[in-house]
Amino acid sequence: MFIGHFAPALIVAARPKAAGLGTLFVAAQLIDIGFASLLIAGVEAMRIVPGITAMNPMDLHHMPYTHSLLGALIWAAIFGAAIWFATKRKEAAIGAALVVASHWFIDLLVHIPDLTLYGLPPKLGFGLWNHPSIAMPLEIALIGGAFIYYWRRTEAPAG
Template sequence: MFIGHFAPAFAAAAVSRRAPGLGTLFVAAQLVDWAFFAFAAVGIEHMRIDPHATVMVPFDLYDMPYTHSLLGSGVWAVIFGLLVFAILREKIAGILAGLVVLSHWVLDWLVHRPDLTLAGGNTAYGLGLWNYPAIEMPLEIGITLAAFYWYIRSTRGPIGQPLVLMALLLVFQAINWFGPHPTEAGLGLYLQALAAFAVATFFARWVGDNRRHKRARDWR
């Protein structure tokens, strides 16, 4: 799952005027993947390319206890939530940011083959929807578009920037699904993933800076 991870970010921005900015929520949505690819780059966690891993994604994610275990994701969620609270001095913002971080594990559980653990170890979980494109593709696009629509309906501001953001996300997803798959795992792949997250976050911040929640007190 790629752009589907941003659905909770849109939903959190829609649900409360006290939510952190959309750019911050985009960081939260992919925080554990930011950490995973950074850790993989320095040899702390590991993956390899296996064309038979799943039908849609050739990633054998065999070692990622610090980022993609439920415990690890929970720790990242608490740290990020506390950081947002410390900066914004707003409890709701911290809670929403932490929940968006934690949503990553839940959404990964839907699509990954069993490679997600609760706290490391050998017992792994995952429903494996990456083996069923006819289910996974409409599910991912559907939840993203539904959350995006909720965000648009709950905020005010120019419509052009959000449409540019969504077009960018859809292009990224099309490349992810239909572009050539990598033949080996390495620094180039990890940097490519981090660059995609950074570009999406940049545009999300641009959108968030130009829209306000309809219940925001400072809206004019």
């Protein structure tokens, strides 16, 4: 899942007191930004295994800090707190935190069992990456539906 992660950002951005759309797009990808950073630092790990899934060759075998539910909730809380300190807007902070947290739940749909609740087994994932004929339309439907929702609920600034 990639563009599907932006669907919650569009939905939250349609709320009147939400953080800006750019901020919410960062929130949508914060878990993967964190993963890339921790991967480079050697804290989390992956390997390329051709054929591990039908859609990508990544064996994401060690992601306890970014792709565990607990880790995602901690990232969400930190990001939400940063938004609150920057804006003093509770609604913006909560919305941004929810977008960060949504990443784990959306990943749960497509990942093979490599996600955890708190960094240790059991490993979870519904494996839609092995079913492109389901995963691709689902991702398009998520982002398409969210875009239509955003488009209908917002207006461009006048002038």
